Amino acid sequence: MAHESAGMVIILGDGLGDRPEADLDGLTPAEAANTPNLDRLAAEGISGMMDPIRPGVPAGSDTAHLSILGYDPYQTYTGRGPFEALGIGMEVRRGDICFRCNFATVDDQFNVVDRRAGRIDSGTHELAQALDGMKVGDVTCVFKESVEHRAALILRGPDLGPAVGDADPHEEGARVLAVEGSDAAGERTAQAVNDFVCRSHEILEDHPVNEARRKAGKPPANIVLPRGAGVAPHLESFEDKYGFTGACIVEVGLIKGLGRYLEMEVVDVPGATGSRETDEGALADAVLAALGRHPFVLCNMKAPDLSGHDGNPKAKAEDIEKLDRLVQRVVEGLREPACLAVTGDHSTPCSVQDHSGDPVPIVMWGPGVRTDAVKAFGERPAQTGGLGRIRGHDVMSILTSLTARQEKFGA
Amino acid sequence: MAHESAGMVIILGDGLGDRPEADLDGLTPAEAANTPNLDRLAAEGISGMMDPIRPGVPAGSDTAHLSILGYDPYQTYTGRGPFEALGIGMEVRRGDICFRCNFATVDDQFNVVDRRAGRIDSGTHELAQALDGMKVGDVTCVFKESVEHRAALILRGPDLGPAVGDADPHEEGARVLAVEGSDAAGERTAQAVNDFVCRSHEILEDHPVNEARRKAGKPPANIVLPRGAGVAPHLESFEDKYGFTGACIVEVGLIKGLGRYLEMEVVDVPGATGSRETDEGALADAVLAALGRHPFVLCNMKAPDLSGHDGNPKAKAEDIEKLDRLVQRVVEGLREPACLAVTGDHSTPCSVQDHSGDPVPIVMWGPGVRTDAVKAFGERPAQTGGLGRIRGHDVMSILTSLTARQEKFGA
Numbered sequence: 001m002a003h004e005s006a007g008m009v010i011i012l013g014d015g016l017g018d019r020p021e022a023d024l025d026g027l028t029p030a031e032a033a034n035t036p037n038l039d040r041l042a043a044e045g046i047s048g049m050m051d052p053i054r055p056g057v058p059a060g061s062d063t064a065h066l067s068i069l070g071y072d073p074y075q076t077y078t079g080r081g082p083f084e085a086l087g088i089g090m091e092v093r094r095g096d097i098c099f100r101c102n103f104a105t106v107d108d109q110f111n112v113v114d115r116r117a118g119r120i121d122s123g124t125h126e127l128a129q130a131l132d133g134m135k136v137g138d139v140t141c142v143f144k145e146s147v148e149h150r151a152a153l154i155l156r157g158p159d160l161g162p163a164v165g166d167a168d169p170h171e172e173g174a175r176v177l178a179v180e181g182s183d184a185a186g187e188r189t190a191q192a193v194n195d196f197v198c199r200s201h202e203i204l205e206d207h208p209v210n211e212a213r214r215k216a217g218k219p220p221a222n223i224v225l226p227r228g229a230g231v232a233p234h235l236e237s238f239e240d241k242y243g244f245t246g247a248c249i250v251e252v253g254l255i256k257g258l259g260r261y262l263e264m265e266v267v268d269v270p271g272a273t274g275s276r277e278t279d280e281g282a283l284a285d286a287v288l289a290a291l292g293r294h295p296f297v298l299c300n301m302k303a304p305d306l307s308g309h310d311g312n313p314k315a316k317a318e319d320i321e322k323l324d325r326l327v328q329r330v331v332e333g334l335r336e337p338a339c340l341a342v343t344g345d346h347s348t349p350c351s352v353q354d355h356s357g358d359p360v361p362i363v364m365w366g367p368g369v370r371t372d373a374v375k376a377f378g379e380r381p382a383q384t385g386g387l388g389r390i391r392g393h394d395v396m397s398i399l400t401s402l403t404a405r406q407e408k409f410g411a
Numbered sequence: 412m413a414h415e416s417a418g419m420v421i422i423l424g425d426g427l428g429d430r431p432e433a434d435l436d437g438l439t440p441a442e443a444a445n446t447p448n449l450d451r452l453a454a455e456g457i458s459g460m461m462d463p464i465r466p467g468v469p470a471g472s473d474t475a476h477l478s479i480l481g482y483d484p485y486q487t488y489t490g491r492g493p494f495e496a497l498g499i500g501m502e503v504r505r506g507d508i509c510f511r512c513n514f515a516t517v518d519d520q521f522n523v524v525d526r527r528a529g530r531i532d533s534g535t536h537e538l539a540q541a542l543d544g545m546k547v548g549d550v551t552c553v554f555k556e557s558v559e560h561r562a563a564l565i566l567r568g569p570d571l572g573p574a575v576g577d578a579d580p581h582e583e584g585a586r587v588l589a590v591e592g593s594d595a596a597g598e599r600t601a602q603a604v605n606d607f608v609c610r611s612h613e614i615l616e617d618h619p620v621n622e623a624r625r626k627a628g629k630p631p632a633n634i635v636l637p638r639g640a641g642v643a644p645h646l647e648s649f650e651d652k653y654g655f656t657g658a659c660i661v662e663v664g665l666i667k668g669l670g671r672y673l674e675m676e677v678v679d680v681p682g683a684t685g686s687r688e689t690d691e692g693a694l695a696d697a698v699l700a701a702l703g704r705h706p707f708v709l710c711n712m713k714a715p716d717l718s719g720h721d722g723n724p725k726a727k728a729e730d731i732e733k734l735d736r737l738v739q740r741v742v743e744g745l746r747e748p749a750c751l752a753v754t755g756d757h758s759t760p761c762s763v764q765d766h767s768g769d770p771v772p773i774v775m776w777g778p779g780v781r782t783d784a785v786k787a788f789g790e791r792p793a794q795t796g797g798l799g800r801i802r803g804h805d806v807m808s809i810l811t812s813l814t815a816r817q818e819k820f821g822a
Contacts, residue, residue: 368430368760368762368763369430370430370431370439370769370790370791370794371431371791372791372794372795373791373795384795385794386460386790386791386794386795387800388460388794388799388800389799389800390466390800391466394465394466394467396467397465397466397467397468397768398466398467398768399467400467400768401467401468401469401767401768401769402767402768404763404765404767406467406468406469406768407469408469408470408471408765408766409464409468409469409470409471409474409484409488410470410471410472410473410474410475410477410484410488410491411471411472411473411474411491411494411495411665
């Protein structure tokens, strides 16, 4: 019996992997958490360790998801800009040059007084509207605010390239940088960036939002500082790549943007807040519903990454217990056979408070899966598992092989 | 003590890897089989899991053998044609453009009535002889029948290339396709293919074999439809690659053809039928004899793949017991030290009845091999082995390292 109708689900606890913690008696959060459902999957399935990119390389959320979805980030990833723009719902076209931006405060000599304009948290929509659509030469500037002081800029025009530096000097007291390009397309782009930065200051300096901020004693958001240029890559759509469709049940804008760019169905789930209080049941139900429409579903729950960045191992263990309930609801709700892979997109150890290059435990479960002796979910149990050490790039290959969706290579 | 005189033997159970089977109490065929000799090798040697190509990729027999012999199939494999031709004993020269073909039935308007000419099973040798040696311009057509309606075509001539489509429309009722090339060499080749196809119809239409078929109410094999063009790749010979010679003790035409193409000694073993009744003792004796002539011997016993394709786990366990006897006879007959690797070229799970992307258990045994705690041969014992998870491409490297035949990379 081949399982050609079996669905495929990847469930990621964002930043799930961790290191031993003294506060958890030397266990990792995943080892310390009470996870009867993940343990059941480990006992009935096959475990291993997964390097999102390759051993020791700390993955970003975007590169990790690209890799786990089977795209080589070294081939496709030029900078965070495009995914940042996608993440806040901007329409990104292949060839667009995209930047992450900050609203910042500068003085009259273009010295940066506050890189985050006092962590401005309102009025940025109006400020962004004043800049969106600006033309500099034959380049169109598409601009949109994100949360707080963050925003994204798209430069759209002929012969642009991503080989440009940052306008953001990355420290306060320093002068805004005149951007330079390192090739011909980069030079054209740098000129457009510099024009955009100057014009942003002219337009924002006396904008009513900033007048009000000055009156309230707050630093004005009187300039935009782009950084992290990237060109929107020529990625095959998910369906073109695999011959079947997929859905993303994810909480973070960056990953939603990636899903949209791959032309997957990106579902907005009420209650999925991307916070530690997110509704894991709603996420699970969205996974189950999407499985009725697509053979493949990717789900990412953000919470463990937040606790990892906060350096709070007990909170992270609770987040992983939340993931366990999400998995339980998916497994118990399956109406057709499905192969599941549960893992993380990367490690965010509490002791590091940032992404690390440690591999992440992975468990695969479903019809046809070879088993092993592992009975529990977590880093050290998974290290002894039958999957051995695989890479993010292998996950889709293994799932599509298990569900008989792959062509033989050769005869 | 380095073992520079030690021989190297790779013994493959074709399609050996499998998945847990309810009919075998949840064991795989390799786990369920009574294999005292393979178990001894596991106890005395080192075990692991081997992905013929890479994790999750279902390998063909040709690409798997290429990879296990140390050739990168992604670099060398352009299509099945060349190996298909080699497999039926045709002499393939570097640069030849090779096609898989069907004898088919067409009507007067070149519409395909039967893509397999009623699965013709006799007379194809005579039909092939009527086409073999045809000249179209400065291109020579070498043509030979395979089993049933299958055949292979080689185009040999100047400036040909594999960038051509199929003449076979792959569905009945459709018209035979006029082949087009997608580059200059492809266009030259396309012209030769189209001429060959037209001439095949003229020559075969009234051939005595077809007159007889019509009288018997069978569809005539009145055209040849080529597909799957590939160029015979520029593979280094085995000896040029490694600096020592090797022999192939294999049963299947495709792999014999590969061995010949690599200029290895390809031994025809009486009693090696390629069926489940093959004489494993004769295969073992041929391995031992070849070891007297070459430092390296590759042996492949086809049987487990047949039972896998048949979906018969008990038969497959018996086939692996046959492999165990083959290994016993080799180990007991060794006159010089040798390093053995016993594995499969790929998995053919009984539940899939086709090749899958699951890794295959591998055991390596011989002087200098580090050992591990594994005491039995099979998927799940091997998952815990000291080799970890390796790739087909690693096997020759490890064997040549164990036998001190490799130059240091660096100083």
